[in-house]
Amino acid sequence: MTIEEPHGVDLRERRRSQTRSEVADAALDLFERQGVAATTVEDIAQAAGISPRTFYRLCGTKEQAVLDDVELAASMLASAAEVDAAAPLRTQLVATWRGRLADIEADVEGHRRHLRIRRLIADEPTLLAAALRQEHQRDEAFVAALAASTGRDLLQLRALAEWLSVLIRLAIEEWLRVADEGGDERLETIYDRALAALDGTATL
Amino acid sequence: MTIEEPHGVDLRERRRSQTRSEVADAALDLFERQGVAATTVEDIAQAAGISPRTFYRLCGTKEQAVLDDVELAASMLASAAEVDAAAPLRTQLVATWRGRLADIEADVEGHRRHLRIRRLIADEPTLLAAALRQEHQRDEAFVAALAASTGRDLLQLRALAEWLSVLIRLAIEEWLRVADEGGDERLETIYDRALAALDGTATL
């Protein structure tokens, strides 16, 4: 069992994530064209050139097919690990994320895709539910990671995690809104506006 | 059409929500006993003495059967309408909700049920997804109501709504945690702790 580990893992893994992303493309396309409800798994599978059975093994559900790619999750966990437990947490995380969003914006191909998915999520209730759940899991993992690396009070960490999550969501949703109205405001600026809005909450 | 409106609407409505809550009880019971996945709609319908077809008309989905009852939604909208647009919003809303939570705690029968549902949500991914989606819709409606009654900047209102939503979620989840560990801390106190944690975020 363990002996065979280093077989062709990398190669197979690569192939796997290759088809995985082809499937995601096919799904995204069909969802945009016909809506999620009207798109069957068979449609997607056919468009991606695999069998429905394989689709399920690969993606689990229709929704996950387009959602898994929205991987801020890894970023979030990474930022939890990098944190300096002795210094102010919020400041560090806010700064980290400003950089992270700049990276996202820099990858034009990737962020265009990201926006397409976000738009879809906003329109499709079943996608929204799946996305929210994913986000929630991400937040929980984040809290766990923060707890591990800082050892602080759980309620406070939860508050911090949810707060940060709101900040990012606000920024990205505002980004989508701006983009859909033809604006070209930079993501970083939008992020700063979102931050200001969230902080301004105290005196609103 | 319009002539028949005042028929026996109230009476029928009453009957309807009567069976509706019987169904909810049956579902809650079965979910706790066997888990959501292992419980079929037919099980619930049978336990509630109705046909599956009627179940769907009444509840829409398995998950909604237990979720609809978690109606903080009305409260939230009400608090948006009551708001004094000239005074500081956050302060008003925080105060309103302290009272609202006190009411919830006062209704012992009701809050025990509420905790059961929350516990279930925490354990059952499919319920979680549905609950999150419901919460999201609630928040959007809240923003719309706030916008209507205050006319302030949308991004700020969104930030405020999400912030408040986090506060309430933190409080209720902490409440569940405390309850499950046998503590008997008052909900109001927990709410204050959650508020402090969320405010403390800025300097964490």
Add this chain to the structure above:
DNA sequence: TGCCTACTTGGCAGTGACTGCCAAGTAGGC
């Protein structure tokens, strides 16, 4: 009192998501 009509209920049939199981490839490592 008994009909009229709007509304409710339940059954039936159909679609499609998702799963476990089994058989047929396929591709590294010997």
Add this chain to the structure above:
DNA sequence: GCCTACTTGGCAGTCACTGCCAAGTAGGCA
């Protein structure tokens, strides 16, 4: 060129959910 782990696809089954139609049911009215 075989051996073996892993991948793929098909098949059958369960169950969520929907539209349609037929059979109640309960107020309101002659």
